[in-house]
Amino acid sequence: MSHRVIYIGLLVSVLIFSYAIGQSGTKTDEFKIFSSAFKNGGEIPQKYTCDGENINPPLQFEHVPAKTKSLALVFDDLDAPRGSYVHWILWNLDPTIKEIKENSVPEGAVQGMNDFKKRNYGGPCPPRRAHRYVFKIYALNTVLNLNPLSMKKDLEKAIEGHVIVQAQRMGVYKRASTSQK
DSSP, X not given: OHHHHHHHHHHHHHHHHHHHHHTTSSOXXXXXXXXXXXXXXXXXXXXXXXXXXOOOOOEEXXXXXXXXXXXXXEEEETTSTTSOEEEEEEEEEOTTOOEEOTTOOOTTOEEOOOTTSSSSOOOOOOSSSOEEEEEEEEEXXXXXXXXXXXXXXXXXXXXXXXXXXXXXXXXXEOOSOTTOO
């Protein structure tokens, strides 16, 4: 219960801060993340999952605020039994980049530790039913000084008070058979 209250408090703080910053420049609804591989709310192609090549899909960004010093990205499973399962985290992405190419990490970006205990992309791999997966991108007013072994909770703590604006792209994946891989 206390984790939920803390999370809700953090979320409200981020939303209020993001709104306030958005009023003085880029509007929060202008900053976007999208992918040429799948529509928002659409099915993530098997190629980008544990049943395929298990590589990251291409991701593009639009309207990054001018005051952004770095970008951070979190990709997680919203329907995991414990509430979230982190598949990929990146930070210190150059704010001038327009995309993360398929199967790549932009130069200078740092990959953190995902819930697979690896420092790389881990594609969707739900055990039974379809799960929702979200790519969340944060425009930050700072460059982060985080250990590469940092996890999502460390990243969230480090970006607290530094989020200018955020955006997300959601996709869904259901395995054809849970006996695969």
